[in-house]
Amino acid sequence: MASPIKAPPTSLQELIKGLWRENPIFVIVIGLCPTMAITTTVINGLVMGAATTFVLAASSAMISGLRKAIPGPVRISVYVVIIATFVSVADWSLAAWLPEAHKQLGAFIALIVVNCIILGRAEAFAAKNPVVPSIADGIGMGLGFTLVLVMISAPREVLGAGTFLGIPLFGKSFEPWVIMVMPPGGFLTLAAELSLLAWWKDRSEKKKAALSAPLQEAV
Amino acid sequence: MSTPKEPGSFAIIGTLALAGLLSGLILVVVFLATQPNILANKARALEAAVRLVVPNAASAQPYEFVGGKLQPYKGAAGVPSTNPIAYAAVNSQGQPAGYAISAEGPGFSDTIKLIYGYDAKTGRIIGMKVLESRETPGLGDKILSDAKFLSNFNALSVRPSIVPVKSGAKTLPNQVDCITGATISSKAVVKILNSSTQQWFPRLPAGN
Amino acid sequence: MEDLVLIFFSASVINNFTLTYFLGLCAFMGVTNRIDTAVRLGLANIFVLLITSLATWLLNTYVLVHAPYLSLISYIVVIAGAVQFVEMAIKKLSPTLFRALGIYLPLITTNCAILALALFQTSRGYGLAQGLVYALGAGVGLLLALVIMAGIREEVEMSPTSKLIRGTALSFFIAGMLSLAFMGFAGLFSKA
Numbered sequence: 001m002a003s004p005i006k007a008p009p010t011s012l013q014e015l016i017k018g019l020w021r022e023n024p025i026f027v028i029v030i031g032l033c034p035t036m037a038i039t040t041t042v043i044n045g046l047v048m049g050a051a052t053t054f055v056l057a058a059s060s061a062m063i064s065g066l067r068k069a070i071p072g073p074v075r076i077s078v079y080v081v082i083i084a085t086f087v088s089v090a091d092w093s094l095a096a097w098l099p100e101a102h103k104q105l106g107a108f109i110a111l112i113v114v115n116c117i118i119l120g121r122a123e124a125f126a127a128k129n130p131v132v133p134s135i136a137d138g139i140g141m142g143l144g145f146t147l148v149l150v151m152i153s154a155p156r157e158v159l160g161a162g163t164f165l166g167i168p169l170f171g172k173s174f175e176p177w178v179i180m181v182m183p184p185g186g187f188l189t190l191a192a193e194l195s196l197l198a199w200w201k202d203r204s205e206k207k208k209a210a211l212s213a214p215l216q217e218a219v
Numbered sequence: 220m221s222t223p224k225e226p227g228s229f230a231i232i233g234t235l236a237l238a239g240l241l242s243g244l245i246l247v248v249v250f251l252a253t254q255p256n257i258l259a260n261k262a263r264a265l266e267a268a269v270r271l272v273v274p275n276a277a278s279a280q281p282y283e284f285v286g287g288k289l290q291p292y293k294g295a296a297g298v299p300s301t302n303p304i305a306y307a308a309v310n311s312q313g314q315p316a317g318y319a320i321s322a323e324g325p326g327f328s329d330t331i332k333l334i335y336g337y338d339a340k341t342g343r344i345i346g347m348k349v350l351e352s353r354e355t356p357g358l359g360d361k362i363l364s365d366a367k368f369l370s371n372f373n374a375l376s377v378r379p380s381i382v383p384v385k386s387g388a389k390t391l392p393n394q395v396d397c398i399t400g401a402t403i404s405s406k407a408v409v410k411i412l413n414s415s416t417q418q419w420f421p422r423l424p425a426g427n
Numbered sequence: 428m429e430d431l432v433l434i435f436f437s438a439s440v441i442n443n444f445t446l447t448y449f450l451g452l453c454a455f456m457g458v459t460n461r462i463d464t465a466v467r468l469g470l471a472n473i474f475v476l477l478i479t480s481l482a483t484w485l486l487n488t489y490v491l492v493h494a495p496y497l498s499l500i501s502y503i504v505v506i507a508g509a510v511q512f513v514e515m516a517i518k519k520l521s522p523t524l525f526r527a528l529g530i531y532l533p534l535i536t537t538n539c540a541i542l543a544l545a546l547f548q549t550s551r552g553y554g555l556a557q558g559l560v561y562a563l564g565a566g567v568g569l570l571l572a573l574v575i576m577a578g579i580r581e582e583v584e585m586s587p588t589s590k591l592i593r594g595t596a597l598s599f600f601i602a603g604m605l606s607l608a609f610m611g612f613a614g615l616f617s618k619a
Contacts, residue, residue, distance in 0.1 A: 034539045036449035068236065071231045078238045084500040085242040089249045091499070096256035099264070107546040108500055111450075114539045120488030121489070160356070178357045183447040184610065194596035202591065242500070250496035324434055328613040329442055330551075339609070355613070403614055 034111035035149060038104070040181045042165050045153035046146065048108070052091045053142025055112055056087070056106045058086045060138035067127050079122045080113075081150040087113045117141060155189050156180045224285050258360075271317040272336030272346035276308035276316045284422055305419065317345055318423055324417035326407040329353040331362075335372065337413060339423050343392075344412065347372035352404075359404035368405065371395045377416045383409045431526040431560045433551075433616055438564030441613055444540045445572040446588035446606040451540035455576060456598050459580040460584070467527055469570030471513065473563065476544055479560035484555050502545040540569055575605060 035052075038044045059082050063070075070078050091109045094102040102109065112118070121141055126134040159161055160180030162170050179185050261388045281292040284303045285305045292304060306319040318339065323332040330354070336346040347369065354360045362368060375381060376392035389396045397405035444450040451472075482505040491498050518525045544565055548558045579601050588597060 034450070034543075036452070037447075062241070066234075069234050069237065071234055073229050074235060078235065080503055081238055084503050085245050088246055088496065088499045092249055092253040092257065096253035099257075099260040107543065107550055110546050110577070111539055111543055112502055113499060114542050118424050153354065177358060179354065179607075182610065183358050183449070184603045184606040186449060187599050187606050189593070191596050191599035191603060194599060195592045198591045198594075198596060201551060246496050246500075325437070325616045327438065 028143055034108060034115050035145075036152070036186045037183075038108050039149055039153035039156060039186060040160070041104075041157045042150055042153045042162075043101070044104055045149035047094070047098070048105060048112075049142065049146025049149045051094065051105075051109055052112055052115065052118075052145050054090055055083065055086045055132050056118055056121060056142040056145075057135050057138035058089075059083045059118060060134040061123045061131055062086075062119060063126040064129060064131045064134035070127075074164060075127065076119070076123075079119060079127075083122070084113050117145065151193060152186070156185050156217075160185055227228070245422075251374065259296065264305075268334050268348060268350065269308055269336075271319040271348045272334055273308040273318050273338075274336075274346060275310040276336075277311040279306040279308040279319060281305075282307055288420055289424070303419075305423065313341075314378070318419075320409045320419050321417060322411050324407065324411035325355050326352055327359045327403050329333070331404075331407055331411060333408065333411060335421065337416070342373040342376070342378070342420070343379060344374050344416070347401075347408070347412070349408070353403045359401045361398045361401045362404045362408055365398050365401075368396065377413070377420065380413050380417075381409050431556065434557055434560050435564040435567075436612075436615060438561050439568040439571065440609060441615055443609050444543065444565050445569060446602065448543065450543045451538050451569050451572075455573060455594065455602070460577065460580055462574060462581065464527070464575045465573040466570070467524065469516070469566070469573045472538070472540070473566030475506075475513055475541055476562040476566040476569075477510055477559060479506055479541055479545055480548060480558040481555075482506075482509060483548055484553075484558050485557070486532050487549055498549070502542060506541050506545070511533040538586045540565065546570055566599075572605065576601065 035048055038048050062082050063079055078185065087110060090112070091102075091162070094105070094109060097099070121138060125137045128136070157165075158169060159177045161184075162168060162174045163175045177185075181188070231243065266279065270276050273279075281304050282289050283292040284305070289305070304321075308316045308319060310316040318337045319334055320337060321332065321334040323330050325331070331349060331354070332351040333347060333349045335344050335348075337343075338345045349363045352360065352363065354362060371389070372395075375395065378393060380393070381389075382394050383397050383402075384394045386396050386399045388394070393403065395409050438444070442448065445452065445455050483502065486498075486501055486505065490501065514525075516605065544562055548561055551561075555559055576598075580598070583597065583601070
């Protein structure tokens with residue numbers, strides 16, 4: 001939904017675009033690796049999402065603040081050190097104040113470091129923009145990421161354990177689809193959601209094409 | 220990049236040092252702020268686990284087995300010993316209540332880590348709790364929570380060795396009723412206990 | 428010895444990094460169009476994993492005891508260094524392989540499986556030999572997953588598939604099936 005006037009996007013817009021239009025997972029599937037293993041419950045997804053959002057916002061702020069001082073040739077190394085710093089901070093904070101959640105996520109918190117989205121945002125946005133929009137961009141991308149984690153973990157928890165946020169949804173007679181909380185369930189859930197998204201995109205494109213049919217040939 | 224000219228190596232080193240310094244500062248501050256809590260959490264989790272497997276325990280001290288002898292472990296809190304560790308528990312009157320020993324071994328899909336309590340006076344296992352496992356949800360992971368299975372370990376004799384039997388077939392003090400549908404995981408627990416108790420029981424004196 | 432065999436098979440098939448921990452997916456999805464590239468990338472991965480394991484052990488035993496708060500940063504730096512080293516070595520020893528691998532070599536740095544190895548090895552408290560065997564197992568597991576995936580995708584590319592599942596979604600469906608198949612390895616060591 002690009003506005004007709006080419007005004008520089010406000011911080012709010014930066015925040016919103018991460019939620020859907022440039023949503024980190026469905027658009028950039030590569031950020032997935034370190035997160036899929038923990039999407040067995042919605043709580044795990046939310047905690048992981050919150051930790052990732054924190055790291056994205058904090059590292060974006062610092063990188064943006066230092067962007068004029070960081071020389072081009074070594075910028076990636078500097079970014080990685082900064083990101084690793086904030087991941088360590090998130091890791092210890094969780095261990096100190098939410099030990100149960102930390103135990104569930106284990107080593108996967110530390111794996112946020114190699115989440116391609118964070119380095120991607122540092123390079124594509126924070127390195128070129130002032131601090132406030134960079135933080136907004138980080139939070140938006142982080143929230144979008146959290147949304148995706150919830151979208152993957154919700155069906156897995158509901159079908160695989162019969163609960164949502166730990167609350168039993170069905171009666172005693174419900175036999176959980178155990179496979180959903182096991183690794184194959186993660187792959188299959190994501191595959192199904194990606195197909196749904198492709199179907200949805202395909203449909204809206206067809207609608208658009210139908211509107212402008214006389215003007216252009218279908219690809 | 221806004222500046223087309225190559226920065227000198229001095230500028231590069233300077234920036235790297237600055238970034239490193241900033242990061243280091245943040246790291247040390249947060250580390251110092253969180254560490255007491257993390258250690259307290261770990262100690263609390265351990266104490267809770269010991270209390271679960273040694274019913275009368277009020278507190279526990281780590282002992283390490285080194286050079287054929289058992290002696291108090293004096294390492295810094297949070298730094299694990301390289302030697303085998305057992306926790307000697309005392310009850311609220313300061314009397315020895317038993318030992319808690321952690322053990323691990325292969326389960327159905329990954330290593331099972333567990334902790335068990337040992338009463339040196341009776342020579343029996345007095346409790347067991349699985350700390351970590353990746354057993355099949357709904358089947359193998361019943362070894363964590365199945366009350367009937369866990370009650371097997373309340374007064375389990377280990378002589379001559381622990382024997383897994385079909386659910387409901389337990390008649391002797393050294394037998395364990397397996398969980399229906401989780402036989403392999405149940406047997407894995409028994410196997411871990413057998414090898415750990417054979418190693419540990421001769422080391423532990425009856426009077427703490 | 429039994430212990431090491433167990434670690435190897437646990438890491439390679441029972442708890443395959445890609446198919447049960449979802450690690451190394453970037454490469455798994457991006458590179459696995461052809462079997463020969465998959466084999467090369469898998470071998471490079473094994474090499475980097477072994478170096479990382481060794482370096483992690485050295486760090487854990489000699490450095491991090493004194494400065495535990497540096498663990499994550501030092502792992503990352505060591506991995507980046509190891510990849511650079513492998514890159515230079517391959518460039519020197521086999522320029523053909525270097526060209527064939529292209530951008531995938533530096534990509535290994537951000538391969539989650541490498542950092543995960545360092546972290547898992549540490550949290551499991553593995554010693555030197557155990558760590559190296561664990562790394563070898565993990566690497567063989569990645570290689571297996573990459574090659575099987577590439578083989579299937581070579582076939583699928585020629586087949587008519589619905590427009591809706593073409594691309595990433597199909598890859599994930601295939602990965603899900605492979606993951607199901609690999610579940611059959613569970614219990615390999617607990618036959619009683």
